[in-house]
Amino acid sequence: MVDGVKAGCCAFETHVDFAEDGDIVPAAGVLYIATTGILPRYQGQGLGAVLKSWQVAYARRHGFQRMVTSSRASNAAMIALNGRFGFQIARRIEGYYTDPLEAAVVMEWTRSRPCRLNGDSASPLGSGTPR
Ligand SMILES: CC(C)(COP(=O)(O)OP(=O)(O)OC[C@H]1O[C@@H](n2cnc3c(N)ncnc32)[C@H](O)[C@@H]1OP(=O)(O)O)[C@@H](O)C(=O)NCCC(=O)NCCS
Numbered sequence: 001m002v003d004g005v006k007a008g009c010c011a012f013e014t015h016v017d018f019a020e021d022g023d024i025v026p027a028a029g030v031l032y033i034a035t036t037g038i039l040p041r042y043q044g045q046g047l048g049a050v051l052k053s054w055q056v057a058y059a060r061r062h063g064f065q066r067m068v069t070s071s072r073a074s075n076a077a078m079i080a081l082n083g084r085f086g087f088q089i090a091r092r093i094e095g096y097y098t099d100p101l102e103a104a105v106v107m108e109w110t111r112s113r114p115c116r117l118n119g120d121s122a123s124p125l126g127s128g129t130p131r
Pocket residue numbers: 034035036037038039042043044045046047048049050070071072075076077078080081084
């Protein structure tokens with residue numbers, strides 16, 4: 001919300017993982033980010049980073065060991081944003097998306113990996129409580 005107006009949203013599924021073939025399967029301790037989006041007129045103002053930071057804080061606060069998410073291979077903004085917050089590319093699933101047909105890039109974040117909560121390399125954050 002920005003000044004009382006919805007600017008974006010995200011959706012989770014708890015305790016599920018993204019299987020090799022792209023199916024969503026039960027998996028204790030894994031938080032699946034089903035979607036993340038900032039409305040076009042609010043993009044490029046840092047709100048995606050705020051939302052991603054909140055996702056990492058949510059996972060830490062609720063004890064999830066991993067987060068997984070996927071995006072179209074062409075979605076450079078989402079892949080870069082995930083990368084800024086410690087997500088790494090796990091694999092690519094060819095032909096996962098349709099209209100248009102495109103590969104999915106699956107990315108994962110692991111709790112034990114050092115994380116930069118605000119995406120700023122000058123602010124390393126270990127495995128402690130989110131600020
Ligand atoms: C991806 C998305 C959430 C980014 O939100 P945003 O508010 O525009 O992003 P921010 O302004 O916070 O930028 C944060 C970082 O995202 C990345 N980023 C944002 N726009 C980018 C672009 N056009 N190209 C490359 N990287 C980009 C960068 O790493 C950027 O950091 P920087 O500014 O230091 O380079 C937004 O573009 C979006 O909602 N896109 C449409 C929906 C979507 O594709 N969702 C993913 C599928 S589930």
